[in-house]
Amino acid sequence: MSKRLFFGLFFFLLFILNMQAQDRFLLSEYKQKQSLSFKLINNIVVIPLEINGKELSFILDTGVDKTILFNLQLNDSIELHNIEQIKLYGLGEGEALDALRSTKNRVTIGNIKNIDHMVYVVLDETFDLSAKMGENINGIIGGELFEDFIVDINYRTKKITFYDPISYKSNNLCSKCEIIPLEFIKNKPYVNLKIKDHKETVKQVKLLIDSGGSDALWLFANDEKDISVPDNYFKDFLGKGLSGNIYGKRSRIKELIIGDYIIENPSTSFPDSSSVFTAMQNEQRNGTLGAEVLRRFRVIFDYSNQQLSIRPNKGFSDPFLYNKSGMELVHGGDVLVKESKAQFIGPENIKNQSSFSEISYAFGLSFKPSYQISYLRPESPALEAGLQVGDIILEINGKPAYDQKLHEIILTLSKQEGQKINVLVDRGGRQIKYKFKLKGML
Structure with a gap:
């Protein structure tokens, strides 16, 4: 050689x-x-x-x-x-x-x-x-x-x-998908969509696609770009970013138009400028497209070809829900809970359970999640009922909170307006009962 x-x-x-x-x-x-x-x-x-x-x-x-x-x-x-x-x-x-x-x-x-x-x-x-x-x-x-x-x-x-992008063939996987062009700014994906606002005006907006944001749509209020908050809104906690809590106004717009698909009356948040100051420095960006919209589609991200393929799924027409109690909950750590388990005592190898002669109960302790109130919306049903930040939720409508996932509890608090909610809380070692009705704000 x-x-x-x-x-x-x-x-x-x-x-x-x-x-x-x-x-x-x-x-x-x-x-x-x-x-x-x-x-x-x-x-x-x-x-x-x-x-x-x-x-x-x-x-x-x-x-x-x-x-x-x-x-x-x-x-x-x-x-x-x-x-x-x-x-x-x-x-x-x-x-x-x-x-x-x-x-x-x-x-x-x-x-x-x-x-x-x-x-x-x-x-x-x-x-x-x-x-x-x-x-x-x-x-x-x-x-x-x-x-x-x-x-x-x-x-x-x-x-x-x-x-693998080299071996991937889109036609074999999603032939009925609609392709939406992507644009990249600082390595992040943006999409140009149309909205019909509360004034019935159709306009184009550039939105960051944020699959890690649970909301549907954020818009940055801007007089120069004629993006304004509807008269019907309420102030709320919108989430948590790397630099702290994000607050703003929740409302709805008439339509969100994604290609040939129209999503009617989507929940829309308008974050305070102080909460998204850095994001608003990008003059091209008008807001964020979040996972509450994305989850209504099958979505295929193809960064190499700068395109997003979408096809509606069965959840496309799901209503846009929001927490009508006004109380935000967070995981408050694990607590020890006493549980009982039934034990059947009787002859061995008897298949018919009714022939057991005795039932005993064994008790044990196990760790379960607890949920704490972290925020109360002004003029909300939970606040007006007397609940306080720091209260530990023990029961909701007679069901132990520790037997439920946090998103299941939020779903209960997002049901139809007028739904009765009974809550048992722990406040400094005292157990207190409260009741209120869910109140729609939009």
């Missing part, structure tokens, strides 16, 4: 090794796709993954271009590499967060691997999405996964598939 050929081969191999070490997500050899089931919590997709061998639950979020780890109150430590301290900025009324940046981490999602991934770690313990969602959430992952794969999200079956 000549020296020229040897050195040429040597540098080619170095190039290949360098490519493999880049911060990219790749399917295992001979694999063309990876499918997995996900949890759908408050419209948000939560997927399992591993970071350096530690099993975690992450929100899949098109609205972020970094992998962010938080809620480090874990029994087992997570090994992170090459750490440096930084500041992270995001939506919310607070200041930037202290954070860590770590490189060369190994991330695994089934047959998908990244051996050189950069992870950002939020150190602020108050930023805890687990409390808000009622489930253990360890972080957010988004942009890089969508850049490296075609991502097919089926909200009805709760199944997500990551396809």
Whole structure:
């Protein structure tokens, strides 16, 4: 072998090794796709993954271009590499967060691997999405996964598939899908849609697609762009961003038009400018398209071809619900609950249960979730009934709160106006009963 050929081969191999070490997500050899089931919590997709061998639950979020780890109150430590301290900025009324940046981490999602991934770690313990969602959430992952794969999200079956872009053929999977062009600003996906506002005026808006936001639609009020808040609105807590709580006004617009599909009277939030100051610096952006809209479709993100494929599912015409009690709940930690289990005592091997001669009950303690009131909307039914921030919800309509998921409780509080709600709370060790009726605000 000549020296020229040897050195040429040597540098080619170095190039290949360098490519493999880049911060990219790749399917295992001979694999063309990876499918997995996900949890759908408050419209948000939560997927399992591993970071350096530690099993975690992450929100899949098109609205972020970094992998962010938080809620480090874990029994087992997570090994992170090459750490440096930084500041992270995001939506919310607070200041930037202290954070860590770590490189060369190994991330695994089934047959998908990244051996050189950069992870950002939020150190602020108050930023805890687990409390808000009622489930253990360890972080957010988004942009890089969508850049490296075609991502097919089926909200009805709760199944997500990551396809190798080279082998993916859209016509075989979603021939009846409508294709919506995507535009990218700072590596984040935007879509140009039309709305019909409360004045019956049709206008085009540029929206960030945010699969990690549980709301339907956010619009940034702007006189110059003729985007205004309808007269019929109420002030509310809209969510939590990296930089703190987000407040604003909730209302509805007449229509949201996505290609050939028209969504009537969608719930629409208008965040306060102080809460989304950073986002509003992008003069092109008019708001956010959230998961309450996305979950009404089968959606296929194809970043490589800058397009979004959509097809309505059975939930397309679902009503847009909102919490009519006015109280926001968060996970308040686990509590010990005394439970009883029936034990049948009698002759062995008797199949007919009615022949047992005795039934006894065994009692034991187990940890169950508790839910705490974190916010009360002004002039809301819950506030006017006498409930207070910090109250621990013990029962709702006679059913123990610990036997329900947080999103199930929120669904109960989002039912028809006039629905009676009976609540038992713990306030400083005292148990107090309250009752009120759900009140529609729109």
